[in-house]
Amino acid sequence: MEEQYRISDPRVLKAVAHPLRVRLLGLLRMDGPATASELARKVGESSGSTSYHLRELFKFGFVEEDDEQRDGRERRWRSRHRYTSWNAAEMAATPEGREAVHIMHLRQIELVGRVLERFDLDEWPREWVDVAGMSDHLRTLPPAALREFHEGAARLLDELTDRYQGHPDARTVHVWLGAAPRPEDL
Structure with missing residues (x-):
């Protein structure tokens, strides 16, 4: 897996900024290769929907088939990069780029919300509760x-x-x- 995918085309950033695609890519990065059906169960979508969005991620270079771990008839997908980056100032040079960066910022905020919403203080030892959370300076x-x-x-x-x-x-x-x-x- 490559370290990063540096995006310079706003259309590519908009392609990955779709809410389900962001989640699928994140799951592949964190949990490793998976089939469309496995991912569908995790995100509560149909395998047809996850399959479509995985093909879109493939088209834009975010994922690839994992030939080493073929799962019978169903394709296994893996992320090609550990993380995605872009230069916001370069993207902001066009209206399409500004829109893509704005959408991606909203997706990032949604992730923060999902993670903190699911962080149940009762399920973690005090050491984790003491250091987890956010601060505002x-x-x-x-x-x-x-x-x-x-x-x-x-x-x-x-x-x-x-x-x-x-x-x-x-x-x-x-x-x-x-x-x-x-x-x-x-």
Whole structure:
């Protein structure tokens, strides 16, 4: 699996921004190869629907058939990349690009909501409850400082991932990092 898929075409970003496609791609990245039927059961859709959306993801280069794990008659699909990235400033050069980035931001927010909605505090030990969740910081920063923050956080996350690889208490966690200028009317 390649590390990242860097998108520069707004049409490709819009293709993956479909709510079901985002979920299917996320499941393939996190859980590994699966058939359309297996994914349909996980997301509560028909296998015909998941099959169609997997073919669309294939058409745009997000997934591929997993020939190593064929499942009889049904195709097994796997993600081609660990994550997807794009340059929002480049995308914002066209109305179609701005729309694609906006839609993708909404999909990311939906994921955050789904994950936190399903995080049941009663099901996790205190150690996890103490460190899980979100915080909201308001700071006055120029764009250069925000870029430095994002890059530093990414380096720290990579360092911690390497340091704690194989730790018995380690679990797959969602880590979100987001920032946007505060609207004057908020």
